[in-house]
Amino acid sequence: MTTNNDAFIKRDRLRFTKNKLSSNLTLLAILINAFYFVSVYKCDVGTYYYKWFIGISVLYNLVFMLVAFLSSEGVKSYNIKYSFPLIAIGILQVVRIFILPLQAKNAVITLDGVEQAVMEDGKFFYQSILLVASGVLCVIAGVVNIIKAQTLASHQAQIDKETKGSKS
């Protein structure tokens, strides 16, 4: 079974090693998302955030982390099904920029008769970068898993074919 063909060996390694790259990228995305929500809830001014969408935001963060964590485990074993939720939540991370951080950036609140920006520009950019980063990581993890899973499947099919051929 062993061969000197490096490309073949590289593909063959997939049969026995886990997809740690996708898994680790996803875990990193979760970490970055954690930085995002700590930052976004920290910059509340007055009671601006105490609206219905803050509840949904908290809930979504939990859903994001749950889906991302489960997917990080799923992609470890080259399960292609887990790539799709990963790509989806990755795209949603970018969409999120236009909901909470952007609304907070545009909002002005009056405290003790003084008008005040809810979120400064610097914080908005920081949070946007975090969301983009975690989203991109999720998408990359998903795409890498699709490529690796397909490579593994075709490699396995080739091996099965060779084994069948040698048996008959």
Place this chain on the structure above:
Amino acid sequence: MSDLQLQHLDKIYDNKVQAVFDFNLNVRHGELIVLVGPSGCGKSTTLRMVAGLEDISAGNLIIDGKDVTKMPPKDRDIAMVFQNYALYGHMTIYENMAFSLMLRKENKNEIHQKVLSAAEMLGLSDQLNKKPGQLSGGQRQRVAMGRAVVRTPKVFLFDEPLSNLDAKLRGATRREILLLHKRLNATMLYVTHDQTEALTLADRIVCMSMGHVQQVGTPLELYDTPANLFVAGFIGLPPMNFFDAEVKNGEVVCNGFSVPLSAEDKAALERYEGREITLGVRPEDIVEGGKISVDVFSNENLGQTTLVNGTVGKHRITCKFREWCTYKPGDKVNVSFNRMHFFDKKTTDAIRL
């Protein structure tokens, strides 16, 4: 693979207990040496000193001409297989076998090839994606061996690797180790308390007792010409029968019987005339028919052979007959000795010409 020299090794623990005394051994390239002895004789301590897991109190350890006495274990290029396998339970078999090479940051493709070839050699190709918990004891031990094989170390060390296996599996795994040794032509140091393993595996056996080397030799040398009473009693199953005896007028006189000596034995025992010695007879060297009368107290049929236990005078005796016997307790059977061994009563050393 390389030569291994153990020169005057001593092991003295912090509490001043000395476990190994002046251990000397030259292991040639590709040789399989078995250290055998009862529990607490210092054989595992010696192995651990070679591995670097125990400090060497005195003496030198030379591998391939290089003094590694003070070298840390990781730099000695030695692989050890433990009794309890010491596998990582959370890793797959592939990862377990590749782990040491990963730590060395070897090329991943090369690691892959090494692991696959070792797995094929050990019949583990179908198990590579499993975890150790999903394998049988024998398979786990093969994984432990595979982990050593992939490293292509200078010396392999085995610390009672078969002790956790049942009798059937032990035999099969023993044959695999022997095959592995032939294939790799590897220098191996193997520790066991099981003399069957020692006799079947070893190129040479080192028999130890109380921290001292009793005899070094081929399995046949240890069986045929034991150096002293300890080796004679330890090697051989069932163990050798011993009788207190006296040399008198060309005969060995024991309590309850006497045996005439051959010319060769007479010459060897000339200086023991009138003195007490220990007579040793292996159970398989006792045959039915003769002048020595044995009072039988048990008869154990083992299929091809029968072990007959009895007494001669004040001595207990075990005879191994090559046929199916049906002696009952109280029966008398006459026997004779095909071959005898003689030992000095004081020094316990073998008496030879």
